[in-house]
Amino acid sequence: MLEMLSSAQFWVDVLKIIIIDLLLSGDNAVVIALACRNLPEAQRKKGIMYGVIGAIGLRVVLTFFAVNLLSLPYLKVVGAFLLLWIGIKLILPDEEVHSEGGIKAVSHLWGAVKTIILADLVMSLDNVIGVAGAAHGNAMLLIFGLLVSIPLIAWSSQLVLKLIDHFPFVIYVGGALLGYVAGEMFVSEALFKAIFVKQPVLFELLPFVGAVLVLMIGKWLGKGKVNTKDVVDLVDEKISATTREK
Template identity: 50%
Template sequence: MDLTSGAFWAALGSIILANVVLSGDNAVVIALAARSLPPQQQKKAIFWGSGAAIVMRIVLTLIAVEMLKWPWLKVVGAVLLVYIGVSLLQEDEGEGGEAHEAGGMIAAIRTILVADLVMSLDNVLAVAAAAKGDNVLLVIGLAVSIPLIIFGSTLLLKVMERFPIIITLGAALLGFLAGEMLLTDPAVTSRFGELSHEVVNGAGAVGAVLVVGLGMWLQRRARARAEAAEQA
């Protein structure tokens, strides 16, 4: 495509806009995963996690149309999102040390990558449609999106520090997405047909309640164990 043409810049703008709009939930996960790290570790986790996620998303976009036809893929993704959402609600262990911080950053990046992979299954279709088959344009558009996603994640981190309830809402979002993914998997729709938006949204609500409820229960159990250990 001609770099000087209006069509190129219009398509590029469409890719960037679609990616930023559809990456709101990804920014939430990035912020959640990095929130318990020291400030310097947070910046590194957000930068490397976002960059690696975009690279992975480029590859995923090229094969997403075929992948979304695979039965049980979204079911597995839904289970992973529930696990990630519950894990992100868990309290920090509070162990210090350089090795712990490095391990925490690696764990945060791994969480960002897995969550981005799962949540991008549907999103990449819109990005691929905006690229109109031009892979070079696709790569440029997604690469330009990196700083925008990093900025959104960094901003969310600051907001989370002031309003911790956002952490719970972020975990609930993952549960909601998990419920939606579960009922839109080809294995489910081939057996029960295309389900209505009301049913799919209802499954999302159940998923949100499940993640928050399970996460809070595990939090209380961890606190009880810690108190028992202190008293022993």
């Protein structure tokens, strides 16, 4: 184990996992806070607590599921393509959806917890596949990835937004990284072993192809889209002597 700590590859993997966790975790904290908003004061703390515990539990279960699934034939290819897509989605500007959908914040505890768990199920998937890919079967890395993501589930939110606001390229680094990990996952698929042994250069090449693919497709798909980094106005009110008297 100590040998592992002194290898450069290990620390590169650690860095990869931290970046993936950072960029693919923040949403959970937001959903937990918003879903519990309409609860009465006393239940809100409980709701947040159950939500956080549920989300962490789910994250652990999903991670081990993902790792086991990825050891089955063909599923690494599926995982690689999913990762490519997750990377592309990360770069794409966020589209303003004016759907009436979405769940209205409910005012009872179990409703809120249900929303949180359901949202976690969907939102943790990105993170879990990313971390499982970057850990490539190394149990220690996997647990490390989980440990890093847990505080992010509970708090985070503004940290990542501020980071991206100051350094917009972080998004592209993250997207390229996910593409790279997708490439690594693809070449580690056991079924292709025969091919890759004959062409060892592909081992080195495909991760970079993945990174470039994500950046290119992301740029291309994002072209016509309006960047909702734009500002939205919410409240605008004038206070003068006359309005104050009311």
